[in-house]
Amino acid sequence: MSRTHARTKPQSEVEARAALMRAADVGDALMGRLISQHGAQQAVEAIRARTLPSEFIAREAQQERPQDLTSRLHTWYARLAAANPAADLKAGQSSGARLIIPGDAEWPTQLDQLGPSRPLGLWVHGNADLRFSCLKSVAVVGARAATPYGSYVAAEFGVGLSESGWTVVSGGAYGVDGAAHKGALAAGSPTVVVLACGVDICYPSDHESLFTSVKEQGVVISECPPGVHPTRARFLIRNRLIAALSRGTVVVEAAIRSGALNTATHALSLNRHLGALPGPITSAMSAGCHRLLRERKAVCVTSSDDMIDLVGVMGDDLAPQIRAPAVPRDRLNEPTKRVLDAVPARGGAGPASIAVAAGVSLDAALSALGGLAAAGYIERTPKGWRLRKQTTAYRKAPDSAALEPPPTPEPDPTDTPPFPDDFPDLDYDHPQPHEPHNVP
Amino acid sequence: MSRTHARTKPQSEVEARAALMRAADVGDALMGRLISQHGAQQAVEAIRARTLPSEFIAREAQQERPQDLTSRLHTWYARLAAANPAADLKAGQSSGARLIIPGDAEWPTQLDQLGPSRPLGLWVHGNADLRFSCLKSVAVVGARAATPYGSYVAAEFGVGLSESGWTVVSGGAYGVDGAAHKGALAAGSPTVVVLACGVDICYPSDHESLFTSVKEQGVVISECPPGVHPTRARFLIRNRLIAALSRGTVVVEAAIRSGALNTATHALSLNRHLGALPGPITSAMSAGCHRLLRERKAVCVTSSDDMIDLVGVMGDDLAPQIRAPAVPRDRLNEPTKRVLDAVPARGGAGPASIAVAAGVSLDAALSALGGLAAAGYIERTPKGWRLRKQTTAYRKAPDSAALEPPPTPEPDPTDTPPFPDDFPDLDYDHPQPHEPHNVP
Numbered sequence: 078m079s080r081t082h083a084r085t086k087p088q089s090e091v092e093a094r095a096a097l098m099r100a101a102d103v104g105d106a107l108m109g110r111l112i113s114q115h116g117a118q119q120a121v122e123a124i125r126a127r128t129l130p131s132e133f134i135a136r137e138a139q140q141e142r143p144q145d146l147t148s149r150l151h152t153w154y155a156r157l158a159a160a161n162p163a164a165d166l167k168a169g170q171s172s173g174a175r176l177i178i179p180g181d182a183e184w185p186t187q188l189d190q191l192g193p194s195r196p197l198g199l200w201v202h203g204n205a206d207l208r209f210s211c212l213k214s215v216a217v218v219g220a221r222a223a224t225p226y227g228s229y230v231a232a233e234f235g236v237g238l239s240e241s242g243w244t245v246v247s248g249g250a251y252g253v254d255g256a257a258h259k260g261a262l263a264a265g266s267p268t269v270v271v272l273a274c275g276v277d278i279c280y281p282s283d284h285e286s287l288f289t290s291v292k293e294q295g296v297v298i299s300e301c302p303p304g305v306h307p308t309r310a311r312f313l314i315r316n317r318l319i320a321a322l323s324r325g326t327v328v329v330e331a332a333i334r335s336g337a338l339n340t341a342t343h344a345l346s347l348n349r350h351l352g353a354l355p356g357p358i359t360s361a362m363s364a365g366c367h368r369l370l371r372e373r374k375a376v377c378v379t380s381s382d383d384m385i386d387l388v389g390v391m392g393d394d395l396a397p398q399i400r401a402p403a404v405p406r407d408r409l410n411e412p413t414k415r416v417l418d419a420v421p422a423r424g425g426a427g428p429a430s431i432a433v434a435a436g437v438s439l440d441a442a443l444s445a446l447g448g449l450a451a452a453g454y455i456e457r458t459p460k461g462w463r464l465r466k467q468t469t470a471y472r473k474a475p476d477s478a479a480l481e482p483p484p485t486p487e488p489d490p491t492d493t494p495p496f497p498d499d500f501p502d503l504d505y506d507h508p509q510p511h512e513p514h515n516v517p
Numbered sequence: 518m519s520r521t522h523a524r525t526k527p528q529s530e531v532e533a534r535a536a537l538m539r540a541a542d543v544g545d546a547l548m549g550r551l552i553s554q555h556g557a558q559q560a561v562e563a564i565r566a567r568t569l570p571s572e573f574i575a576r577e578a579q580q581e582r583p584q585d586l587t588s589r590l591h592t593w594y595a596r597l598a599a600a601n602p603a604a605d606l607k608a609g610q611s612s613g614a615r616l617i618i619p620g621d622a623e624w625p626t627q628l629d630q631l632g633p634s635r636p637l638g639l640w641v642h643g644n645a646d647l648r649f650s651c652l653k654s655v656a657v658v659g660a661r662a663a664t665p666y667g668s669y670v671a672a673e674f675g676v677g678l679s680e681s682g683w684t685v686v687s688g689g690a691y692g693v694d695g696a697a698h699k700g701a702l703a704a705g706s707p708t709v710v711v712l713a714c715g716v717d718i719c720y721p722s723d724h725e726s727l728f729t730s731v732k733e734q735g736v737v738i739s740e741c742p743p744g745v746h747p748t749r750a751r752f753l754i755r756n757r758l759i760a761a762l763s764r765g766t767v768v769v770e771a772a773i774r775s776g777a778l779n780t781a782t783h784a785l786s787l788n789r790h791l792g793a794l795p796g797p798i799t800s801a802m803s804a805g806c807h808r809l810l811r812e813r814k815a816v817c818v819t820s821s822d823d824m825i826d827l828v829g830v831m832g833d834d835l836a837p838q839i840r841a842p843a844v845p846r847d848r849l850n851e852p853t854k855r856v857l858d859a860v861p862a863r864g865g866a867g868p869a870s871i872a873v874a875a876g877v878s879l880d881a882a883l884s885a886l887g888g889l890a891a892a893g894y895i896e897r898t899p900k901g902w903r904l905r906k907q908t909t910a911y912r913k914a915p916d917s918a919a920l921e922p923p924p925t926p927e928p929d930p931t932d933t934p935p936f937p938d939d940f941p942d943l944d945y946d947h948p949q950p951h952e953p954h955n956v957p
């Protein structure tokens with residue numbers, strides 16, 4: 078499962094960063110600034126010498142909230158003393174993983190947007206190319222304690238995104254994360270698991286076989302050195318990577334208090350797209366999503382197509398517009414509809430009173446009545462015109478949404494009347510049998 | 518059940534409008550303009566004389582889409598000839614209803630925003646005062662073919678809005694409408710049913726007892742004369758009244774093709790507030806709501822409080838902020854949390870290595886360890902400090918949302934550590950038992 082990659086940086090640089098990944102906490106912006114100003118190797122020397130470069134100290138003094146450099150240096154020093162980067166590299170590589178650092182061909186440059194809190198390096202384990210996999214990627218995140226609804230939808234999104242050529246990025250946790258990864262794997266696509274522990278640690282342990290499949294088809298990555306176990310802090314800091322790697326994040330299920338909302342916050346602060354999935358208002362696991370929607374921080378996303386529409390190239394990845402079902406009555410022109418409305422269901426009415434009720438001329442009424450009779454909407458009785466029995470029968474059983482009135486003006490009225498068979502639409506507002514509208 | 522009201526207009530004016538309500542279709546803007554320019558009585562005379570005022574004809578010629586005045590006049594004339602306004606007023610009043618017209622004390626002036634398509638008059642049946650009832654009102658609309666979820670939520674909204682002193686306005690139909698009205702009645706509040714037929718017609722017939730209760734507690738209203746039956750056109754035009762009477766409209770359930778969306782469109786065009794209720798993306802009856810949310814036409818509303826927050830007086834009717842449950846760990850200060858994270862679950866670690874792992878000074882680590890031990894988070898063993906057994910036990914069973922990490926920075930860290938009993942939060946990210954972070 079091991080995979081070689083173009084190493085553009087000298088081994089010394091790699092070892093220096095491996096050492097600093099031990100010295101600093103993940104997302105340590107102070108270390109980030111030290112490296113960006115003086116390089117990894119000089120940073121290592123400075124820490125070992127317990128003296129930070131004076132220019133660095135001067136610059137830090139101008140920071141908004143200057144930090145206690147002495148204590149930080151002490152912490153770095155103590156950890157560096159205990160660190161063994163060569164052993165780390167050996168351990169990682171023997172486990173089949175590789176350490177990539179900024180400047181490497183596989184480095185996902187979108188992480189540079191994280192500034193000084195950009196990872197010092199990333200341990201990558203798997204057959205896919207991380208950078209390539211994340212070019213078109215979506216983060217699917219949500220509660221570990223997902224409901225069956227949440228797990229189902231997460232898997233659907235995993236499949237849907239993958240089938241459209243998008244990579245699913247998530248945290249490999251229970252619930253939404255795992256379901257999304259599994260959906261992506263089922264669709265035969267690479268998927269990216271971002272861990273809050275070393276890539277050689279299987280956390281949660283129940284996901285061992287999942288992670289094995291991911292390493293085959295995608296990658297498991299982490300900014301933690303081998304052997305490091307997860308902590309709360311690392312989970313929260315890990316979330317910034319999930320948001321930063323992908324073009325957009327969709328929150329599938331989240332309680333009001335949820336780590337997924339932390340990822341959402343990172344996505345927004347990185348100006349990435351944010352989608353939220355609606356659910357029943359009776360479900361506490363959707364309350365976080367609904368708050369994101371209510372506060373207009375997230376776009377309402379109801380399918381993977383919706384999400385692709387959001388993150389995709391404008392016009393290139395548009396979600397298919399949902400269309401309302403057309404019903405036969407749409408195909409009647411306006412005066413004919415008015416005449417049909419004026420025909421009683423019981424008894425009968427003459428063309429003249431129907432014309433008055435419909436507000437059309439007698440000629441118009443006569444021709445419309447002819448057409449409606451031909452199409453089987455109405456029938457002539459000794460008492461005059463009335464709706465056909467089967468129509469009245471239909472009216473007793475309203476049930477489908479298709480029976481409701483169109484929200485928009487009626488479609489092209491030039492069509493011809495339909496056959497009587499597909500008729501349920503007359504159902505709409507299933508009125509009582511009625512007489513013409515004149516008062517008695 | 519009959520109710521007298523201050524009639525400020527002469528009977529002749531009332532009879533004239535009653536006659537014109539027969540002559541014109543509901544929402545007939547042409548008739549509206551004729552009346553606004555020449556008054557109802559002159560309009561009646563003009564129609565009877567089959568000659569429209571020349572100024573009116575001249576003005577109409579300048580309309581964007583001038584209408585065929587001759588055919589309209591013919592229709593009005595024919596219907597007026599068949600009309601008997603005195604009989605209408607008698608029939609309505611004997612049934613217990615009253616006809617109110619613009620200028621009456623009970624007239625809801627917010628309808629004037631409808632311009633020329635404002636109703637010519639309104640038949641009102643019930644003990645409540647229409648104008649007063651609608652001062653603080655919300656339209657609760659949705660599918661007739663509501664799901665159990667939709668009906669449940671509609672009833673909840675009916676109760677919630679009423680208990681907060683808001684009147685529910687709806688169409689009295691099956692499904693969402695009926696459930697909302699029933700919820701309002703259950704809360705002992707007036708509610709307003711806007712019919713698309715005469716107030717003496719019970720449509721749908723199964724709602725006879727509902728309408729009877731509404732007339733006791735609220736009002737049933739219609740712009741149709743007595744005896745008039747519903748038609749598709751009247752339902753769509755009726756919807757503008759529901760939107761115009763209320764301060765805002767909430768769509769509880771709506772398929773992509775739904776009359777409720779037609780009401781939503783009216784609400785938007787009248788610049789009233791629009792809310793939509795989320796539901797499962799797997800439910801076709803929520804697709805219309807989700808589209809409104811996705812297109813940002815509606816605000817996501819998950820409770821009657823949310824809706825009141827939307828339509829209410831700024832700052833006066835704010836919805837209570839949902840709070841995340843606070844968990845014990847929140848009450849630990851930052852260094853103490855870091856130390857707790859660095860204490861292994863199995864084996865044990867000395868203060869020095871814990872201090873290095875946590876990135877705090879030895880003194881800070883020692884005091885934090887003391888506090889954590891006192892609070893029962895950790896215990897001292899021959900091998901050093903480790904998490905208390907019960908804690909480790911907790912870690913095996915992750916299930917509740919409250920166990921997830923906070924989306925926001927931790928609360929006030931000055932609090933004292935809590936008792937060990939309420940401890941589930943240590944569950945968050947339930948890690949494997951782990952050793953300190955130094956490599957072996």
